[in-house]
Amino acid sequence: MPELPEVETTRLGITPHVESQTITKVTIRNYSLRWPIQSDIEDCLVGQHINHISRRAKYLLLHCTDGTLIIHLGMSGKLRVLDSADNVAKHDHADIQFGNGITLRYNDPRRFGAILWTQDDIQHHKLLEHLGPEPLCAAFSADYLYKKAQKRKVCIKTFIMDGKVVVGVGNIYANEALFLAKIHPKTTSSQLSNRQLEQLVTTIKQVLEKAIAAGGTTLKDFRKSDGQPGYFAQQLNVYGRDKQACHHCDNKIQTYKEAQRATYFCPLCQPLLN
């Protein structure tokens, strides 16, 4: 599930329950995620106070007394806030309990996610230090993107999904932003004009902001186990809409694979110019 809006929604959802709490107990039921959870993580975490929770790209960062707990949700990960540590279900790989009685439970069927404890300077952590700017920050600008794009020959969809260019633009929102900017996903990045990239920067910010706002509408239900993220309800223009009518011109949406990811576009609204 998680693209950036869901990770941000998760951060906002867990923060009031977990921030400024102290970890009292840690239960790992499956250490085998994308990278193995370190075997002594219980010892490392118990007693740690959560000073602050932040997000960098799709990584959740729980800043603790003596280090940082990095959590990534991968393709299928979920974090829930529970009143009880009972009712353990399949794929509930980890529980973190706090002094206020809350349990933070990590569930991840595909196990592409990660739970990592680090005492390094988090800015220079191997997974974070080479990441591009946050999409919703001023540093992600048309000028920035244009300069980067000049040096690259990949198609624009692959380009904006590259975390070294900009973080947090996953497959759904890459498709949606390109539709709104009227850019064909196959367009070579270096061939786009400053004007077009300005439009694309705008639509990336717009689509992510809208999705975060939609995710926020489900926050009141965050503690329910079945609390579905709200952004699914959002109107998608192209993603998953193969052969359906374009909302703008009524032509049929088409699909193909780009870098092994499903790509959707409207051939009329997003003409290929090069």
Added chain:
DNA sequence: ACATTGACCTGGGAGC
């Protein structure tokens, strides 16, 4: 340095 592909996993749905 950049571009491309494979790899990691489980579950759900389509088609037979």
Added chain:
DNA sequence: TGCTCCCAGGTCAATG
């Protein structure tokens, strides 16, 4: 009902 095949919101590592 059950089997096989394909697909899925991510991203690092290995290979040219």
